[in-house]
Amino acid sequence: MTPGLADLLADPRDGGPLSLRKQVLRDGRIESGELVAADGAVYPIVRGIPRFVAPEMYETVRSFGDQWNHFNFDAFKQNWLDHTVANTFGDTSAFAGKVIVDAGGGSGAQSLWMLESGAERVILLDLSHSVDDVVSRNIDVTKWPNFDAIQCSIDAPPLRRRSIRDYVICHNVIQHTPSVEKTAEALYGIVAPGGAFVFNCYKAQTRGLMGFVRTHFVYRPVRAVLSRLPFGAILAYSKAVAALRLVPGLGYLLNKLRFCLSGRLPRVAGESWLERKRRLYRQTVLNTFDMFGSHGYQHHVNDEDILALVDRLQPDRSAVGNLERYFRKPQPTGCALIVARACQERMR
Known part of the structure; x- marks a missing residue:
């Protein structure tokens, strides 16, 4: 520290x-x-x-720690650049000289990449035991003395109100907390005037016939079973369907119906056909595990409720970045809302 x-x-x-x-x-x-x-x-x-963790909180995120300790995520920098960075911030220059809280930082890979992009300081918040394993493997504090990790629940961040001058980022995590609304309000509360809260949330996918089928006949029943199984069993399922994902026709159908989840695979210049297939397999294993993993909470929120939440945080929609892009269909992969706090805003 x-x-x-x-x-x-x-x-x-x-x-x-x-x-x-x-x-x-x-x-x-x-x-x-x-x-x-x-x-x-x-x-x-x-x-x-x-x-800042009570022992009884561990079980709700045990699979998260196991997930990040196993997968690490360090091999997915191209995904981060092409999706999260490009579709939310534009490019990595957005992090240069910034004080950033990485809320739900998982393996620490994103924190590391922001440090490498010139961040002045990065503070990782995570509830799981990944802070004692993969985070320390990814980030050598002797090399990065401007990094801190805090073990805490991100819906009660142990930071002073309005103390973070630049970014509080919660990417692909807020849906795994007990209350999306409470967590968003708590994290926005530590943003200083002139700073911004950056977040996204899993979307409800129940509209239309395909959305109804995927949600009620695939996702919910499969998750109901897998979420009760140990880490190894969920991983075995993820590997099996990821292998089937590579089979022409069958793989497309499994992904379309959401028996597995590949996500968009970024292009890598000069990459061979075989290496691309390997990346597709690794990405499908990770995304499938994340979709069906035994997280204690996994909310899917519709657009209307997200917009209502944003309006509560920041009534001035002109102060919300990516608003139109976030609600575009299809949504750009990795896109997150940037909810700014006005420089002249008073304490409330």
Whole structure:
């Protein structure tokens, strides 16, 4: 934990101040210590990571930690560039010199790529045990001293209100929290005037005959079974259907009906036919596991409810980036809304 992070931290219960005590420094970072609230509640710093997690919260995200520790996501930088970055920010220059919170940062791969793009500081928030495994494998804090990881629930971020001057990003994660609305309001609450909350959410796909069939006769029944199975069984299913996805005709049908999910595969210059098929297989395994994995929560929200949520956060629609693009059909892959907080906006 960087010493300066303590100035941004707050009690996740009420936003109150935290005092730092018993800190032990190692190579200029706080390796251990305690963060103490006004009423005496103690949040430990363990292995350089502030911990704001109650033990009973682990089970709702255990599969997330297992998922990121296994898949890592570090092989999908081209997807991130072609989809998330291009369709939300334009290009990676959007991160240069910025202070960024990566809410639900998972494996830390996105945090790393933003650091490599010149971010001034990146703070990763994640509830799962990935912070003790894959995040540390992906991000060497001796190389990136401007990085911090915090173990917490993103619907109660332990950061001071209006303290993050640039971006709070929650990409492909908010649907896995107990309440999309509560999480969005909490994350927008830590955005400073002049900054922005960037988020997207799984869309409801129940309209039309195909949407009805996929939702009620495939997705829900398959998830009802797979979500109760152990990690290895879900992974085995994902690998099996990903292999079938490569079979002409059959693979298209399985993907169309949502027995598996490939997503759009970005082009790579000079790539061979075989390597492209390998990437399609790996991407299908990951996306299928994510779709059917045993996440405690997985919401799909319709456009009208997302728009109503955005209006509650920021009534001035001119301050919301990607508004038209986000609701376009088909939606550009990886597109997220950018909900800005006006520089002159008063505290409320």
